[in-house]
Amino acid sequence: MRGLRIEKPGRPPEVAADLPVPAAGSGETLVRVAAAALGHLDRSVASGTFPRNPPPPYVPCGDGAGRVEESERFPRGALVWLRGGGLGVTRDGVAAEYAAVPDEAVHLAPEGVDPMLASCFFSPATSAWISVHELAAVRDGQRVLVTGAAGAVGSLAVQLASLAGADVTALVSREERAALVPGGVRTIVGTVDAGPYDALIETVGGPGLPARLDAVTPGGVAVIVGYTAGARLELDLPSRCAHDVDLRFLNMIRRAPQAFALADDLLVRLSEGELILRTDRYDLAEAPAAWQALTDGRARGRVVLEVSVDR
Ligand SMILES: NC(=O)c1ccc[n+]([C@@H]2O[C@H](COP(=O)([O-])OP(=O)(O)OC[C@H]3O[C@@H](n4cnc5c(N)ncnc54)[C@H](OP(=O)(O)O)[C@@H]3O)[C@@H](O)[C@H]2O)c1
The missing domain is CATH 3.40.50.720 (NAD(P)-binding Rossmann-like Domain)
Structure with missing residues (x-):
């Protein structure tokens, strides 16, 4: 499958076409990823200066959205956003066509929400x-x-x-x-x-x-x-x-439970246009340019990668 790979911390992500499709273990959901958000935390983890990183080589990005492919807990085809459970920090992230995600990091999104928005609104x-x-x-x-x-x-x-x-x-x-x-x-x-x-x-x-x-x-x-x-x-x-x-x-790691409690309401307000979050959209193949734009302060909104077409 297509996805991003970080060979080892300190190197920028490269686009790969030969990543293995992960298998969902017990308590995990397999998601067909539509969008993955690139953020400053992903850059910190990839820099090697962050206290933790997934075992290399690893797939970056802790935030994404897509549709459930296989799960014991969520209906197949449901639109979900992904965040938490160590995604992109202690285990592979979601910048690939499929991601095996701990159930605790899978959150149902209202049908009709743009997956690009759902992937990047949380933080x-x-x-x-x-x-x-x-x-x-x-x-x-x-x-x-x-x-x-x-x-x-x-x-x-x-x-x-x-x-x-x-x-x-x-x-x-x-x-x-x-x-x-x-x-x-x-x-x-x-x-x-x-x-x-x-x-x-x-x-x-x-x-x-x-x-x-x-x-x-x-x-x-x-x-x-x-x-x-x-x-x-x-x-x-x-x-x-x-x-x-x-x-x-502000320490959003400590405040994560509060943030998850706020998230559904904020996603609806964003989706309905009461609040606006600008997104800077790139195809997965353009990820190195997106990474550079984020690094240089040139991003014109939240940087989001289109990983696969949502259907
Ligand atoms: N404490 C927490 O728990 C927590 C939670 C969320 C986010 N954050 C942090 O909050 C900060 C802002 O996050 P964000 O998502 O809003 O980031 P962002 O949209 O990428 O950047 C925010 C602003 O920072 C300036 N900037 C960005 N990159 C720069 C660079 N390389 N050099 C100089 N200025 C630069 C730009 O200001 P101008 O437009 O004026 O140029 C940009 O609009 C990040 O440091 C993020 O890690 C912390």
Whole structure:
């Protein structure tokens, strides 16, 4: 079968046509995969710097969607999305025509949902929801700054904060990214302004983060979600104490049970168009280019691979 293979961590994925079709063991479901999402976690695992990776050579991608081929638990032909159970982290992922998936990682999707959307919504939608509603506890009328606002988590955070009644400002790195920000919110390019903001949803990190923390009003909150532009932050503790901004961190691994509980509702809202998640779609054969676009920050939405035609 066709699929992606990572020969060993540290190497990018290659497209293979000779992968063996896996057999579903006890407690597993065999899925004909329609779509697989490429994300930053898949890149980290493949880099070899992540604490865990599947035994190489392995099939990457922890998120996907497709139809049940063989299962003791799910009806044959049912549309499902795939996530959890160590997929793509401790065992083969789903970027191949067939995947044998632990039943706990198989989730029924409403018929009619686009498999490309079902494959990729989980992480950004649940991360944005928890960041906005729980960690930042955004309320009506608050001023909220979202960085990486053209990205997957950022664009959903913009929408959810706006729906909560916040006055949202989107920050993007370059002019051409501004057009990708949803919902006509105020957008600034490059460096943050003086604010002040009641809450910051930070998906980018990097050297501009201290200035963005300064733009949050004392008593406000900064939610650290991601660090695509840089993973280090040096803090001057006396001025941080004086400035008194509540620094909160998102850990979606710890919050997985909550995320799964939120997922069905978010998938329906996305499928019905109440929320928008832009997808950057590639054929499986174009996976190396997709991987590079994600690495370089050129992705124009969640990167999704079409693995096989859904039927
Ligand atoms: N803490 C958690 O549990 C958790 C959960 C989910 C996601 N995350 C993390 O959150 C971050 C955002 O995820 P996402 O899915 O929204 O990612 P994304 O859509 O690929 O990127 C978000 C934004 O980051 C900037 N960016 C991306 N790649 C870059 C690069 N190579 N150099 C500089 N800037 C870059 C871009 O901002 P511009 O558009 O402004 O250029 C992009 O819009 C990632 O680090 C992800 O790992 C963490």
